[in-house]
Amino acid sequence: MKSSNLCCFVLALGAILSAGLQAAPADKAHVKSTTELLGNIVAMKTVKGQGQVPVMAEYLAQKLLAGGFAPEDVKVERFEDTAMLVARYRGNGGKRPMLISNHMDVVEAVPSDWTRDPFTMITENGYHYGRGVYDNKLDVALTVSTLLQLKSAGFMPSRDIILVFSGDEETDMSSTKVLSTRFPDAEFLLNGDGGGGTLSTDSKAVVYGLQTAEKTFATFAISVSNPGGHSSRPRKDNAIYQLAAALQKLAAYEFPAQSTEQTRASFRFTGRQIGGELGNAMLRFADNPQDADAIARIAADPEYVGTLRTTCVATMLSGGHAENALPQLATATVNCRIFPGVAVESVRARIAEVIADPNAKVTEVGEAFASDPSPLRDDVFQAVRKAVDANFKGLPIVPAMSSGATDSLYFRAAGIPSYGVSGAYVRPEDDYSHGLNERVPVSTVARGLKHWHVLLTELAK
Structure with missing residues (x-):
């Protein structure tokens, strides 16, 4: 789950420099081969149930073996x-050792809904389009390609660099749970599915987010059941209508805004850079977290609402069993991203309270999982600083809290500090991960290669 929401405290407040001050472009041949690799894996429909994740894993394994990795060191x-x-x-x-995490699976994409075939990478208008081209196959391609280049150059790292690519991050993260227990000697993990650079509307660099924490991911089911009956004999206790009424109440509800010293500092920094009505609201919130007007303005922007509060949203519906029968059961799936420090059970209880229908049961689906933020290591920050400078010298770096869950959640819980360090630089309005017509700027391949090359060589020199 790629996320670029910026949160937590400001680490560096250097002057923002334009794209004109970035470093020399990456080698064209390397950019070309990496772009081809990205296109090849985008073409693999690694959606749950399609059986293509193993195909992609084997494909990448063969690339690594052909590039000089020993057979005993590459396992699918x-x-x-x-x-x-x-x-x-x-x-x-x-x-x-240090670990590099990415996930090979993607969320479903219905071809008829897209302007282009989601499983064919199409390049036009300065963008690569395709499902997973941003979340998370871009950094899969960047990290594999970077390691192959380092292997070809004869680079000898001071530590083992271990790729740990999961296969179900977009669903239940079962493979992630397994991987997180396999490397107790790892010193830290770098995750390509978190962090990254933010560009302004005119594509100038604004800030780089270093992901050090993420909100708790929890899913609840709201279910209404009753005896049902023949559709020719309507009754007031219709499960679908009752569920719809409950969801309307939930849709109208907003969890209280919350803040920490770190989030207020981040809003203060971001507000100065953004300016305008939204930037002014951020500054007001930083000074007074009870400012209702400021909260409302920030919450109206999908890019920043997740940094303000716990959020819960209905994502799936099911109900009824026959077209000529009253429904006996109707269920909605509600996904919540819970602000750090808020108990999962308190969120479930609050949903039930908001719905205020004794016939609507609210139950947790699966098991919510949370982990503490990772401590900010000086060596990681200094390496990220140099990697960011390779593209945008002096660009501010701000530790970020992801609103969505990533594989880092489990590695942090296993005691392995984890950091989202994606090589992508995108505009918020271009972030279509999980949505229609997912895309990433063509320029981010070259930038990402420079980013990962500097990052890995610095941390393993």
Whole structure:
């Protein structure tokens, strides 16, 4: 789940420099081969139930083997109906290993809804289009391609660099749970599915988000049941109508706005850069988190609403069993992203209170999972600083809290500090991850290659 929401405290407040001050472009041949790799894996329909994640894992494994990785260091492991890829770039053992996390699966895309075939990468108007081209296959391609380049150049790292690619991050993260237990000696993890650079509307760099934390991911089911009956004999206790009424109440409800010293500092920084009505609202909120008008303005922007509060939204519906029968059961799936420090049970209880219908049961689906923020390591920050400078010298870096869950959630819980360090630089209005016509600027391939090359060589020198 790619997310670019910026939160937590401001780490650097350097002057923002335009694209004119970025470093020299990456090698054209490397950009071309990486773009081809990206197109090839986008073409693999790695949606749950399609059986294509193992195909993609094997494809990447063969790329790594052909690039000089030893057979014993590249493993594709089938897991339920998906697969995991683990590949070890061996170092000299001077330092503990570092992990690189990405996920190979993508969310569903219905071709008839898209302007273009979602599983064919199409390049036009300065963008690459396709499902997963941003979330998360871009950084899959960038990291694999970077390691192959380093292997070709004979780079000997001071530590093992281990790829840990999961196969079901967009669903239940079962493979992630397994991977997170396999490397107790790892010093830290770099995640391509978090963090990244934010561009302004005119494509100038604004800030780089270093993901150090994420909100708790929790799913609830709201269910209404009754005896049903023949459709020719309507009754007031119709399960679908009752569920619809409950959802209307939930839709109208907003959880209280919350803040920390770190989130207020972040809004203060971002507000100065954005300016205008939204920027002014951020500054007012930073000074007074009880400012209702400021809260309303920030919450109206999908890019920042997740940094303000716990959010819950209906995502799926099911109900009824026959077209000529009254429904006996109607259920809605509600997904919540819970502000750090808020108990999952308190959110479930609040939903039930808001609905205020004793016939509507609110139950947790699966098991919510939370982990503490990762401590900000100086070596990681300094490496990110140099990687960001390779594209936009002096660009401010702000630790970020993702509104969505990533694989880092489980690695953090396993005691492995994890950092979202995507090589992507995108405008908020171009973030169509999980949506129609997902796209990423063509320029981000070259920028991403420079980013990952500097990042990895700095942390493994």
